[in-house]
Structures are given as C-alpha cells and as structure tokens.
Amino acid sequence: MKLSTLMVINAILAAIFGVTFIIAPGQAFPLYGFDPNPQLNLMGQLWGGFAVGFAVLTWSARNVTESEARRAIVLALFVAPAIGFIVALIAQLGGVVNAFGWSTVAIYLLLAIGFGYFQFTKPTT
Numbered sequence: 697m698k699l700s701t702l703m704v705i706n707a708i709l710a711a712i713f714g715v716t717f718i719i720a721p722g723q724a725f726p727l728y729g730f731d732p733n734p735q736l737n738l739m740g741q742l743w744g745g746f747a748v749g750f751a752v753l754t755w756s757a758r759n760v761t762e763s764e765a766r767r768a769i770v771l772a773l774f775v776a777p778a779i780g781f782i783v784a785l786i787a788q789l790g791g792v793v794n795a796f797g798w799s800t801v802a803i804y805l806l807l808a809i810g811f812g813y814f815q816f817t818k819p820t821t
Contacts, residue, residue, distance in 0.1 A: 703757060711748060714743075715744065728800075729796070729797075774808060774812045780808075784797065785801050
C-alpha cells in the first residue's frame with residue numbers, strides 16, 4: 697500500500713466519523729452503548745471537529761513528497777491512533793463500551809500499524 701492511499705483511507709474515515717459526531721452525537725453514542733446527554737454530546741461534537749481536521753490534513757497531505765514536514769505529519773498520524781488504540785482497548789476490556797466498540801479498537805490499531813510502518817520501517821525512496 698502507498699502512503700497516499702493510507703492517507704485517503706484515513707481522510708474518509710475521519711470525515712465520516714467526524715461529521716457524524718458533529719451532526720448527530722445523540723444517535724451515534726447509543727451505538728456504543730452510551731446514554732447521550734448534553735455534556736457527552738458536546739464532547740462528541742468537539743471530538744468530531746478534530747476528526748474533520750484530521751480528514752482535511754490527511755486529504756491535503758496525501759500527495760506531499762518526502763520532506764521533514766511529511767515525516768512530522770506521518771508521525772502525528774501514527775501517535776494519535778496508537779494512543780486511541782490503547783484507550784479504546786482498555787475501555788473495551790473494562791466493559792465501558794458494548795461489542796460495537798471493537799470496531800474502534802480495530803480501526804485505531806490498523807491506522808497505527810499503517811502509519812507506524814511508513815514512519816519507522818518503509819525506506820524513503
């Protein structure tokens with residue numbers, strides 16, 4: 697897989713989740729077993745804003761050539777899902793989220809592996 701393809705996948709996922717949580721957090725949270733309330737909806741909308749920002753970043757950077765800036769972007773795109781994976785896995789194993797939460801664990805894991813590969817393993821050519 698090429699880095700540009702991974703960035704497009706990330707942009708699409710981030711846009712879908714981000715817009716969903718901005719527009720309809722009260723409908724999205726119950727999928728994970730959460731009872732929505734105004735405070736949780738606010739946090740979902742704030743998170744959605746960051747997700748849309750990541751979508752714009754990854755879409756805009758998808759064709760950036762090798763540079764210090766691209767390495768910084770890829771590092772950030774590795775760190776965010778790596779932390780998300782750890783937090784989501786702990787929540788899942790702790791029973792905080794219903795079975796649908798495993799999809800979040802999987803998405804974060806796959807993105808962390810993908811961006812980690814491009815950050816730490818794949819030679820630059």
